[in-house]
Amino acid sequence: MSTATTRSTRKRLLAEMGRLFADDAGLGVLVKYNGRPDLTEQAKTVQTAWARALIAVHGRDRAASVYAEYAGERQDTVTEAIGSWNNLVLNTAPIRDWTRDLHGFICCCCGGPFSSVVIDGIDSVCNKCARENSTVEDAKPEWHAYSRSEFIFPGLLPEETPKGESAITFRYQDGEVRDYVTGEAGLFVENITSLPGFTRSTGQTHGESRDRIHFTVEARTEHQRHSFDILATFTYDPNHEGWEKHAYGFRFNSARLTYRRRPLGHYDVTDPTITEHTDLYQTIDALLTGLYGTALLEA
DSSP states (O other): OOHHHHHHHHHHHHHHHHHHHTTOOOGGGTSSOOSSOOOOHHHHHHHHHHHHHHHHHHOHHHHHHHHHHHHHHHHTTOOOOOOOGGGSOOOOOOOSOGGGOOSSOBOTTTSOSBOOEEETTTEEEOHHHHHHHSOGGGEEEOOOOTTHHHHOOOOOOTTTGGGSSOEEEEEOTTSOEEEEEOGGGGGGOTTTOOOTTOEEEEEEEEOSOSTTOEEEEEEEEEETTEEEEEEEEEEEEOOOOTTOOSOOEEEEEEEEEEEEEOOTTOSSOOOOEEEEEOOHHHHHHHHHHHHHTSOOOOO
8 A cells, every 4th residue: 555545544534533523612521611602412423423433433543543534733823721620530540551552642740541641741740640741821621522432442563453343254155254444334344333233134155266355235224213225335445554553444435325204103114315425534424413413513
């Protein structure tokens, strides 16, 4: 995989995160009031659904790495002071092994709870260490989005990285058994996807090359009175990207989405709406907008 392609994949994911979090108050989860409008509960729900979908198609390690990059960029825009230590909420649970924190999510002082404060303009620390090592005037809240907890992933030690990706196993008619890195097909795999009410009916492989095999999935997802029938195709990419030690996995080709809605108080569903997509993120957008019945936040 070329360097340009590697940058392009991460750049596109970074851009999607920027769009997703553009209107996020961000600091609202850490400071009681920061002068910016809050998100509605519905918007938070959709944002979290997007975060989980991005993790499903990119894996926790890559998604966490790009999120950490984006959060660093947003941190540079934070100008508000904490004002009072009492404005900070409690830290979340600590990571057991600080040596696995490859993405900068834990306190750089004690190596324990997740960081929530930036002191000296650069060090991310927990509430306890901030109080012990800084004055409240010199501490700023660390920027976080509402769906931050979805992206928190300490990473894998280098020797574990090749084993850290999920895989799909296929058995061919001649008896050969192969494992393939799930990749972007994770959006439509039962034990990985975050789509609500998800069921997969069929998954078929085809193509002459088993190294670059094609994969077709038929599935269904539903939430409350909204549902989609899905027909999606993928092509396997055996190359790795950048420093990753595993194959990229299945790359998205296209999807046909058949949307149906059952009006409140009715047993019959509306006439289906069929759309065709060749862009992965547009596919996610269509699914989540339909399932949750709301327009997504716009940058």
